[in-house]
Amino acid sequence: MSIYDSRLILVYFCAVAAVLGAALGSFLNCAAWRIAHGESFLKGRSRCPACGHTLGARDLVPVLSWLLLRGKCRYCGEKVSPRYVLTELFFALVTVLCLLRFDLTVLCLRNYVFLCCLFCLSLVDLESYTIPDGCLLIAAGAWLLALPFAALDWGGIGLHVLAGLVFGGGLLLLSLIMDKVLKKESLGGGDIKLFAVVGLYLGFLASLFSLLLAAVLGLLFVLLRRGKGEENGGQIPFGPSIAAAAGAMLLYGGGAVSWYLGLFGAS
Ligand SMILES: [Zn+2]
Incomplete structure (x- = not known):
């Protein structure tokens, strides 16, 4: 050929x-x-x-x-x-x-299902300030179904599950503290569940990168909406920022993670 x-x-x-x-x-x-x-x-x-x-x-x-x-x-x-x-x-x-x-590959299909879910839940969040559980369940189900095709041993699977629990649980704790300090809802329950699913797909390091990227994107989004005068009683849909960050890390995060590990000579 x-x-x-x-x-x-x-x-x-x-x-x-x-x-x-x-x-x-x-x-x-x-x-x-x-x-x-x-x-x-x-x-x-x-x-x-x-x-x-x-x-x-x-x-x-x-x-x-x-x-x-x-x-x-x-x-x-x-x-x-x-x-x-x-x-x-x-x-x-x-x-x-x-x-x-x-x-x-099967992994391509699995990741594509995840991207579809991220896209759909972002549009729902923009419209109604909620993240539908259905999208998260489909994404988590696809991850589970494709496990035999993922290049993960039991330790790797455990780490990804742990990343989901740590990121979901950590954000839940953070949001409870922030709710107390700010005296209003800071992070929605949907955002927290979404980050648990992101942890499943990306593991610790890439999830940490997406959390940082999502925070930057979220801030830009808030500034953009302020500039346009589109404020809805202080409600901010954070889902699209998390989804964009997770999608970018899923597609191109490998490079960022190896660069970071390279800083410590661990690549
Ligand atoms: Zn018409």
């Missing part, structure tokens, strides 16, 4: 991944909206939020429908938020990166 052939195959796989990712991103976006508004996300057809017209297949092609209709509803002409097309493009990119990073 020539190099050109394998490159062609690579491009082909990336293209398929991008299309699948955009479609799944569209589904997760819709599911997140329904979860946030307390609706069943399997039943019912998609509707235009402005005129309520049921959307057909040709209105629901990810990215393309939005571009062809120039960002407007086919039936009422009302503008359709670019949020949809942006989340579809973003998740297409995430899907391609996941494929390139983990290849076509």
Whole structure:
């Protein structure tokens, strides 16, 4: 096989991944909206939020429908938020990166399920300030199911479980102390449970890195919202920052961890 052939195959796989990712991103976006508004996300057809017209297949092609209709509803002409097309493009990119990073393996599928859950719970958290337990359960279940394929011995498995307990438990303790000091809820229960799942996937060191990264992202997010004057009674969804940090560490954290270990000559 020539190099050109394998490159062609690579491009082909990336293209398929991008299309699948955009479609799944569209589904997760819709599911997140329904979860946030307390609706069943399997039943019912998609509707235009402005005129309520049921959307057909040709209105629901990810990215393309939005571009062809120039960002407007086919039936009422009302503008359709670019949020949809942006989340579809973003998740297409995430899907391609996941494929390139983990290849076509069971671990790739497991990590992709985790990324889907992180994406969905971020959208729900942005909309309704809650992190759905369902996403966390699916992520934890995928981790458990894929254990035979993970390059972990019993000690390694124990360390990852311990990381989940320590990060979940540590944050719970921290939030209880902060609640007492600030006299209001500091960290939501969902954020704490989410960090327990992040610990399972990433282990100690990468979880610690994601905690630091999440704190920085969370701070930027707060400043950005302040700048835009979007404050909702002081409520801040911390889920998207944790999810972005965990996703980045999952995809590219290996380098950061070995660099850190290298500082101590332990790499
Ligand atoms: Zn409409």
